[in-house]
Amino acid sequence: xxxxxxxxxxxxxxxxxxxxxxxxxxxxxxxxxxxxxxxxxxxxxxxxxxxxxxxxxxxxxxxxxxxxxxxxxxxxxxxxxxxxxxxxxxxxxxxxxxxxxxxxxxxxxxxxxxxxxxxxxxxxxxxxxxxxxxxxxxxxxxxxxxxxxxxxxxxxxxxxxxxxxxxxxxxxxxxxxxxxxxxxxxxxxxxxxxxxxxxxxxxxxxxxxxxxxxxxxxxxxxxxxxxxxxxxxxxxxxxxxxxxxxxxxxxxxxxxxxxxxxxxxxxxxxxxxxxxxxxxxxxxxxxxxx
Amino acid sequence: xxxxxxxxxxxxxxxxxxxxxxxxxxxxxxxxxxxxxxxxxxxxxxxxxxxxxxxxxxxxxxxxxxxxxxxxxxxxxxxxxxxxxxxxxxxxxxxxxxxxxxxxxxxxxxxxxxxxxxxxxxxxxxxxxxxxxxxxxxxxxxxxxxxxxxxxxxxxxxxxxxxxxxxxxxxxxxxxxxxxxxxxxxxxxxxxxxxxxxxxxxxxxxxxxxxxxxxxxxxxxxxxxxxxxxxxxxxxxxxxxxxxxxxxxxxxxxxxxxxxxxxxxxxxxxxxxxxxxxxxxxxxxxxxxxxxxxxxxxxxxxxxxxxxxxxxxxxxxxxxxxxxxxxxxxxxxxxxxxxxxxxxxxxxxxxxxxxxxxxxxxxxxxxxxxxxxxxxxxxxxxxxxxxxxxxxxxxxxxxxxxxxxxxxxxxxxxxxx
Numbered sequence: 240x241x242x243x244x245x246x247x248x249x250x251x252x253x254x255x256x257x258x259x260x261x262x263x264x265x266x267x268x269x270x271x272x273x274x275x276x277x278x279x280x281x282x283x284x285x286x287x288x289x290x291x292x293x294x295x296x297x298x299x300x301x302x303x304x305x306x307x308x309x310x311x312x313x314x315x316x317x318x319x320x321x322x323x324x325x326x327x328x329x330x331x332x333x334x335x336x337x338x339x340x341x342x343x344x345x346x347x348x349x350x351x352x353x354x355x356x357x358x359x360x361x362x363x364x365x366x367x368x369x370x371x372x373x374x375x376x377x378x379x380x381x382x383x384x385x386x387x388x389x390x391x392x393x394x395x396x397x398x399x400x401x402x403x404x405x406x407x408x409x410x411x412x413x414x415x416x417x418x419x420x421x422x423x424x425x426x427x428x429x430x431x432x433x434x435x436x437x438x439x440x441x442x443x444x445x446x447x448x449x450x451x452x453x454x455x456x457x458x459x460x461x462x463x464x465x466x467x468x469x470x471x472x473x474x475x476x477x478x479x480x481x482x483x484x485x486x487x488x489x490x491x492x493x494x495x496x497x498x499x500x501x502x503x504x505x506x507x508x509x510x511x512x513x514x515x516x517x518x519x520x521x522x523x524x525x526x527x528x529x
Numbered sequence: 530x531x532x533x534x535x536x537x538x539x540x541x542x543x544x545x546x547x548x549x550x551x552x553x554x555x556x557x558x559x560x561x562x563x564x565x566x567x568x569x570x571x572x573x574x575x576x577x578x579x580x581x582x583x584x585x586x587x588x589x590x591x592x593x594x595x596x597x598x599x600x601x602x603x604x605x606x607x608x609x610x611x612x613x614x615x616x617x618x619x620x621x622x623x624x625x626x627x628x629x630x631x632x633x634x635x636x637x638x639x640x641x642x643x644x645x646x647x648x649x650x651x652x653x654x655x656x657x658x659x660x661x662x663x664x665x666x667x668x669x670x671x672x673x674x675x676x677x678x679x680x681x682x683x684x685x686x687x688x689x690x691x692x693x694x695x696x697x698x699x700x701x702x703x704x705x706x707x708x709x710x711x712x713x714x715x716x717x718x719x720x721x722x723x724x725x726x727x728x729x730x731x732x733x734x735x736x737x738x739x740x741x742x743x744x745x746x747x748x749x750x751x752x753x754x755x756x757x758x759x760x761x762x763x764x765x766x767x768x769x770x771x772x773x774x775x776x777x778x779x780x781x782x783x784x785x786x787x788x789x790x791x792x793x794x795x796x797x798x799x800x801x802x803x804x805x806x807x808x809x810x811x812x813x814x815x816x817x818x819x820x821x822x823x824x825x826x827x828x829x830x831x832x833x834x835x836x837x838x839x840x841x842x843x844x845x846x847x848x849x850x851x852x853x854x855x856x857x858x859x860x861x862x863x864x865x866x867x868x869x870x871x872x873x874x875x876x877x878x879x880x881x882x883x884x885x886x887x888x889x890x891x892x893x894x895x896x897x898x899x900x901x902x903x904x905x906x907x908x909x910x911x912x913x914x915x916x917x918x919x920x921x922x923x924x925x926x927x928x929x930x931x932x933x934x935x936x937x938x939x940x941x942x943x944x945x946x
Contacts, residue, residue, distance in 0.1 A: 279608060279612075279629065279632070279633045280608060280609075280611060280612035280633050280635075281632075281633050359716075359777060359780060360780060362775075363775070363776075363777070363780060363781055364772055364775040364776065365776065365781055365785075366781065384771055384772055384774060384775030385775065386716060386774075386775055387715075387716055387771065387772070387773070387774030387775025387776070388771065388774070388775070389923065472716070472717065473717045473718065473915075474916075475716075475717060475718050475774070475915075475916070475919055476718075476774045476919055476922065476923055477916065477919050477920060477923050478916065488605070489909065489912065492604045492605040492608065493604065493908070493909040493912055494907070494908055494909040494941070495604065495608070495629060495908055
C-alpha cells in the first residue's frame, strides 16, 4: 500500500491527539497560569510578568536553583564516570555480562519510596550501617550526620540518585561498546594501543553517541529532582536540599499558589531545554562515524 | 475501499482511546460511596477497620470504598481531583484543609446536618468557613510529653516536671546519671515544630494568631521565649542540635523510646495505644512543662481529624449517612478510644486512660489549647513553622531575632473573608 498524505495523517492521528491533549494543552495552560494570580483551582486574573519578577528576586528560588545545579553536577559527573567504568568492566567480562547487566539495573527499577527508606536507614547517625562501617575501620572522623548536616545532605541525596541510575547509564555505555566493530579493536591492537591509550584514542571517541544520550538524560533527570528530596529531607535542614521542583511543589500544592508555581515550572522547563540543546549540539559535534 | 476500511479502523481506535480517557469510572448503578482518609483501614489506624466493618454491616445497601492517602500529600492528591470532578464523596479534613477546599467551593455546606448542634460550641471556628459548616470534627487530639517513669525513678526523679526549670533540672539529673533524657528527632523538621508549638501554648498569648493574620502582630518578641527555650537546651548540652537534625522521628526515635532508652519524647496521643502495646515500662502522657516556676504545664491539640463531603459528591445521600454514622455516640467513642483523643460532641464523654490521665486533667483545666499552626490561615503555615524552627537547630547560638525574622518572612498573614 502506498503511503499517501491522508493515510499518514490517519496513522499519526491517535498519537497526535494524545500528545495535544496530554502535553501541548497542559503546557499552554501552565504557561497561561504563570501570568495569573491563580490560587488552587480558582481561575486567577492576568497579572503580566509579576510572577516572573518575583521568581527572579525570590531568595528561596535562587537558593533552590543553586542547589539544583550543585545536585546536577555531582549526579551527572559521578553517574557517568562510574557507569563508564562499570560498562568497560562488563564489556571485558563477557561471562558475567548478562548477570551484571540485570544486577546493576535493579536499583533503577526499585520504587523511589523504598530506595529513600533504605538509604535513610543507611545514613542514620545512630544505627546506620554507613557510620557503623566507618567507625569499624577506624574512620570515626568520617562518620557524619549525613542527612542532618546542610554541608553533606545534598551530596548524600545525589549519591542515592547516582546509585539508582548508574546501572541504567552503564547499560547504554555497554551497548556503545558492543556496537564498536571488532575490526577496529584488532587494528588498534596491531598498532599497539592498550589500556588507557586504547580507551582515550579508540573507545572514548567511538562512545560519543552513548555519551551524548547519557549526559543528556542524566542532566534532564537531575535538573528535575524532586521525589528523593521530598522523601529523605523535605528540603531540609533549612533550605539546604530544596530543588526548583521541590519549591514548585510547595508553592503549588502547599500554598496553592498555582500562578507562581507555574512560573517557576516554566523557568525550569526553559532551563532544561537550553541545557539539553547545548549538550546535544556540542556533544554531537564530537561524534565520529566508522 | 481499503482506504475506507483503514480509516474506519483508525477512527474506531481513536474513539476507543478518547472514550477511555473520558471515562469517569462511575461504577454504573451501584450505590458506591468513596471515602478518602489519612487513617488507614489496612493498619486499623484509629480503629477505622472496625468502624467501617460496622458501617458495612449496618448499611449493606452502600458499597463503601475506603482509600488511604498520607496526610502530607492531602492537597496534592485531592485538589487536582476536585478540579477534575473525580474527588471522593467523603474526605477527611482539618481546619487548614477545610479552608483550602471550601474557599474553592469544593465542599458541601453541612450546616443543616443533625450532628452540627451536638458539636462543642468552641469548635465552631474549626468547622466553619464564611459562616457555613463544612466538616464534622471527630476529635480533639493532644500532643504532649511522653515520660518513661521507670527511667525517671532510676534517676531518682519521682514526678514528671511541671515547669521549664524543673524540666531542665530533670534533664541534668538524667544526664548525670548517664540516662538519655529528651529525644528530639528533627529530621524533616516536624519534631522541632511540635516542641515549638508546645512552648507556644505557654508563651504565645491567646489572640496573637488573629492579630498576626490581620497584620497587627509579628513573631518578633512574642516568640522569643520559644526560641530561647531551645537555645537553653542546646547551650546546656541537654540536646545535640546537629544530631537531632539527622534523627528520624519514626525510624530512630519511636523504636528507641518504646525500647525504654529515653526518658522523654514529644508525640501525639495517637501514638499512645501503640506505645502502651510495646513498652515494657510505665509511661505517662503529660502536658508540656514549658512555663516558669509556679506555672502549670500546657499543651496544644489538633482540632480534627474531621470529615467533610464533596460538593459534587456522586453519592451525597450515602455520604451524609456515613457522617451521621461517624457522629453517632457509639462510633465516635470507638474512634476516640483508638486515638486517645478528646471528644468534640456534647453528648459523648472523652475516653479515659490511666497513662494519659495527666494530660486529660490539663485539658479539663483549660491548659490544652489549639495548635497555633492550625489556627493561622496560611495554608502552609505548618511547613513554614517547620523551616523557621529548623533555623534554631542550624544556628543554635544566633539571637532569637534571627529565627523570628525568618518566621515573619515565611508565614504569610492571611485574612479570611
